[in-house]
Amino acid sequence: MSLLLLLVVLTFSKCKKGSDVVPFENQSDLTEAARGNGSIITGIKTINVGSAVSDGGFSYKVINIPGTSDSGNSPSVSTLQVFENGKALGPAHAMHADIRDKGKGLFSHWSGGLYFSASDNTDPRSNGRTYTYSLDGSGNSAITPPVTPPITNPEKPGSGTAAIxxxxxxxxxxxxxxxxxxxxxxxxxxxxxxxxxxxxxxxxxxxxxxxxxxxxxxxxxxxxxxxxxxxxxxxxxxxxxxxxxxxxxxxxxxxxxxxxxxxxxxxxxxxxxxxxxxxxxxxxxxxxxxxxxxxxxxxxxxxxxxxxxxxxxxxxxxxxxxxxxxxxxxxxxxxxxxxxxxxxxxxxxxxxxxxxxxxxxxxxxxxxxxxxxxxxxxxxxxxxxxxxxxxxxxxxxxxxxxxxxxxxxxxxxxxxxxxxxxxxxxxxxxxxxxxxxxxxxxxxxxxxxxxxx
The missing domain is CATH 2.160.20.10 (Single-stranded right-handed beta-helix, Pectin lyase-like)
Structure with missing residues (x-):
């Protein structure tokens, strides 16, 4: 019985990060690259947030993210960087309980998938922002944020001749x-x-x-x-x-x-x-x-x-x-x-x-x-x-x-x-x-x- 309990503990320690990760339902759909066996993808790639599903709290998960991902034996091996409208999110390698409970841009590249949160804990599927990633250290997604620029109207706001x-x-x-x-x-x-x-x-x-x-x-x-x-x-x-x-x-x-x-x-x-x-x-x-x-x-x-x-x-x-x-x-x-x-x-x-x-x-x-x-x-x-x-x-x-x-x-x-x-x-x-x-x-x-x- 003690041997059986040990096997159960070892199995779950390898499958879960922080004992709280919900396994991906479609592991068979992951490419070899997503399992960590593919070559490094260069440059900036766009994340399909439309395919993201809620992982509870502020966390959302996306499958089929390539590159070497973290695992129970190597919890910080992933080189994945995630960007929200060109601005880096993080820290990476976060505990999944923290992504759900704290959010604020925390993310984890785990077992071929991405668990992540928006910088302000909005829903990334509907907040209108573009999410990208790099695996090779590329750090500029060249995405124009939807944040509004300062007014360049020369008329004074509130003067009655220009809208604030x-x-x-x-x-x-x-x-x-x-x-x-x-x-x-x-x-x-x-x-x-x-x-x-x-x-x-x-x-x-x-x-x-x-x-x-x-x-x-x-x-x-x-x-x-x-x-x-x-x-x-x-x-x-x-x-x-x-x-x-x-x-x-x-x-x-x-x-x-x-x-x-x-x-x-x-x-x-x-x-x-x-x-x-x-x-x-x-x-x-x-x-x-x-x-x-x-x-x-x-x-x-x-x-x-x-x-x-x-x-x-x-x-x-x-x-x-x-x-x-x-x-x-x-x-x-x-x-x-x-x-x-x-x-x-x-x-x-x-x-x-x-x-x-x-x-x-x-x-x-x-x-x-x-x-x-x-x-x-x-x-x-x-x-x-x-x-x-x-x-x-x-x-x-x-x-x-x-x-x-x-x-x-x-x-x-x-x-x-x-x-x-x-x-x-x-x-x-x-x-x-x-x-x-x-x-x-x-x-x-x-x-x-x-x-x-």
Whole structure:
């Protein structure tokens, strides 16, 4: 019996690292190189993260990784280096329990396969990053990271003439600048203007009523004059680019959201708008107020007043929309949410920066972070919120950073189930960041259709 026990111990010591490795199910599919008998592969090779499977916690495993891998007898023989968007991960040769529990880029090349974690513990299958490896010491994968570069816009952020954040990254959002200025007072005139193929600055005067939506084309500025409003008619920005919507009051749009940005639309700035419906008709009568999805990108939503709605802001329309990975880079700043239920905003898949927002009287959750979304929060003020930040209500959670910078007044605890992300946006915003304690006064006074023009 003692001999049998010894054989069992020896067998498991050779098969497992740290007594916690789940064996690969398809060992017969491994090539000779993957078993450690092949020649060294030179240069940088891409890891097929689409084939990765969860190994529990922050660990993911990929089979058929060539080269000499670690084993029970040689626990540090592998020369494998792993890169995330060109930046080396590690340390290598990590214990598998640590990869699962700690993550943060730890990895192990073991028995022909790779056990690894993302640098910020996001899911590498859905975080939009490229993972590569080398076996010969090559150390530069030449992959361009999706991290946004600093703004090169010469206009000062926050000056009112340039959008802060993603709408000013990798290009400018200037709307109809350089085009003709037209003033519209009817639905038909507004429709003709927004659907024109020309660059236009469109000034909306008076009260415009109707149903349905207007399809906004590229290179447009739509700006409401003092006292103007749209009743029952939404703005749809489908596949367009370089659009500014400012100082618009839009109410009670049935079937559609008040403003929708989707189908690959990019460089969109929604600023100083007043968007509302009501909460007396039930959850299914109205849609949202300001929604972004379906591969939209480089969007800034700033200084808007969103109120009297169950579901005011959605970024990422469905768990099944995995083609949003690598898109949905959205800045949400200085908005005032009040008398709402949830979605302040709700997020999926993207990289979203949420700062200096005032979230008041939310009966559900405030900021929802799911399906691998990465959300940085800075100096938001949560007041009377049932769940200020929530990660668990869709199929998978997302990742949050900066939660400690917010103020939570008369609110319950956050429900964040994932480790804190290390992501921060690369653009400059610190010069316009205001103290969280001052957010209610500043934002409630300045948000909405408050521009003089």
């Amino acid at each position: 954040g993603f709408a000013s990254v990798d290009g400018k959002t200037t709307g109809g600048l350089g085009g003709q200025t037209v003033t519209v007072t009817s639905l038909s005139a507004l429709k003709n203007a927004v659907e024109s193929s020309s660059a236009l600055i469109i000034l909306v005067s008076g009260k415009i009523t109707g149903t349905g939506y207007l399809n906004v084309k590229s290179n447009k500025t739509i700006q409401g004059l003092a006292g103007s409003s749209m009743e029952g008619v939404g703005l749809m920005i489908y596949g367009s680019n370089n659009v500014i919507v400012q100082n618009m009051t839009i109410r009670n749009v049935v079937t559609y959201s008040n403003i929708i940005i989707k189908e690959g639309a990019h460089h969109i700035w929604i600023d100083h708008c007043d968007l509302s419906s009501d909460r007396t008709h039930g959850w299914d009568y109205y849609d949202g107020l300001l929604d972004v999805g379906k591969r939209a990108d480089y969007v800034t939503l700033s200084w808007n007043r969103l109120h009297d709605s169950h579901i005011p802001m959605l970024i990422g329309f469905g768990d099944e929309n995995t083609d949003d990975i690598g898109h949905l880079r959205v800045t949400v700043n200085n908005n005032y949410f009040y008398n709402v239920s949830e979605r302040q905003p709700s997020t999926r898949f993207g990289y979203i920066h949420v700062f200096n927002n005032y979230l008041q009287n939310g009966s559900g959750y405030g900021i929802g972070v799911t399906m691998g979304a990465t959300v940085r929060t800075d100096n938001n003020y949560f007041e009377n919120q049932a769940i200020p930040i929530f990660t668990e209500y869709n199929a998978k959670p997302g990742y949050v950073s900066g939660a400690e910078t917010n103020i939570y007044a008369n609110s319950k605890a956050n429900r964040i189930s994932t480790a804190s992300s290390t992501w921060t946006p690369a653009y400059e915003y610190k010069s316009v960041l205001i103290a969280a304690a001052n957010v209610p006064a500043v934002v409630s006074a300045g948000a909405g259709a408050t521009l003089a023009r």
